[in-house]
Amino acid sequence: MNGELAIDVRGMTKRFGDRTVVNDIALQVRTGEIYGFLGPNGSGKTTFIRMLCGLLRADAGSGTCLGHDVITESEIIKRQVGYMTQRFSFWEDLSIAENLDFVARMYDVKNRREAVQRSLEQLGLAGRQKQLAGELSGGWKQRLALAACLIHQPKLLLLDEPTAGVDPKARRDFWEQIHILAGEGLTFLIHHALHG
């Protein structure tokens, strides 16, 4: 697959009412690449990512994501993509382990229990697996979200401002993780707000 395009879209457009939020965006990301996507607040980064994984219907545009049509095959794309939302969106009244277990079930992950255990250990969450997600600090929430996005071994990770509001040490740890994963062949599309 190396050298192939993980994301290849053009003309992507989204309107809310009469406001055009994403206007004619084209993007090509090669497999195994870490692609950064910068833009000021409200520029439509989140909206664009949501169109890629089928959470919003594009008003115009075409292309492929992991070789599948972004407009008509979003159900197939969903199975191979990990999407880390900008706002923490796991269930705060479930524990860390319960959240991971739920996600694993939704993706029909084989050897579910082992997969959950492995992901807890990899991310250093093993000691806290019984803790409710809602009681975690921002940095830990972010680790949980990343762990959950990885549990079904996606080929492409879409990260929407993953290090916003996280201290420098946690941020460094996070990027180390990302680089290890990229070395294993994962593709990344990472959105970030512009500062200053």
Added chain:
Amino acid sequence: MSRHPKFSFSRLVGIIVKEFTQMRRDRLTFAMMLGIPLLQLTLFGYAINSDPRHLPAAILQADRGPQGRTLLYAFKNSTYFDFTREVKTEQEGHDLLAQGRVQFVVNIPENFSRDLLRGDRPQLLVEADATDPAATGFALGALGTLMNGALKNDLKGPLDYLNQTDSPIDLRVHSLYNPEINTQYNIVPGLMGVILTMTMIMITGLAITRERERGTMENLLSMPTRPSEVLIGKIVPYILVGYIQVAVILIAAYFLFHVPIHGSIPLLLVVALIFIAANLAMGITFSTVAKNQLQAMQMTFFVFLPSILLSGFMFPFRGMPVWAQTIGEVFPLTHFLRIVRGILLKGNGLYDVSRELWPIALFAAIMLTVGVKRYRQTLD
């Protein structure tokens, strides 16, 4: 448009486990689910009266004489009774009562006219389905005056002396199923339906809107789940809650209000399952339509009020105008009330309840289909 993955049983189980865990952690809601039945049971101690007319009745006319006919005519004229059926045997009459097709069976025995004219005080037997005393009370109360008035014209001249005796006819009224005319017998089983309707619609009404408001919907939708998996997965855990309520009410009905339990409890539990599912399906459908939790609550009350008013819980069903009865027939509660009263008070079996059961099942199926169709798989 987009190709869906196949319905996956293991994903369904995953959603059930998640919902169940969340429900267990939400202590306040759980306590309310138990508290509401207890509160309502204590509040509804009294009945609401009205004066229903045109109640369906069956006639068993064995008498060939003119007085029997006069009497039947007087019954009709009172506007309390509509003779919709004619039966040949007492058994036929009993079956109609048990199935709720008629409210009364009027039995004018053989040789009624002859015995009347001889002054032998013939019997006139009126059997009433008294599960809902408010529905039959007025009609039965009117019987005595009605009869004496009717026969005044026939008992003239030499027969006039018959009018002087306290009554020329030996009127026997059998109030079936609820001989002591106890309104609590009617209200308490009815409460089971009312409480289930209210709490079950409300609890699933919040199910999808809650995910939207907490932001977890984005996560759920980014996973390869099917609408039917999500909706059914969110319904199943609450069936258990419904059953806990049924148990609480049954225990209170039996031990606190001494409501007799003549029919089969397992049958009641099976029927309750379908009824609970119908209400949960309605709630979840509201949830897919509503924009937020407040809207979902408003929709719940929008349905709940007409349900309790038009189902026969508040007012005797047969006392309502036809248009109201027609609307009432749509609500699962209407049919469930008849079934619960039938099973508890009349000892109805599966055959008797089946004709009230299919409308509930149909309602559940339609609601769930609408819900699955309405469930949006995008955030638009």
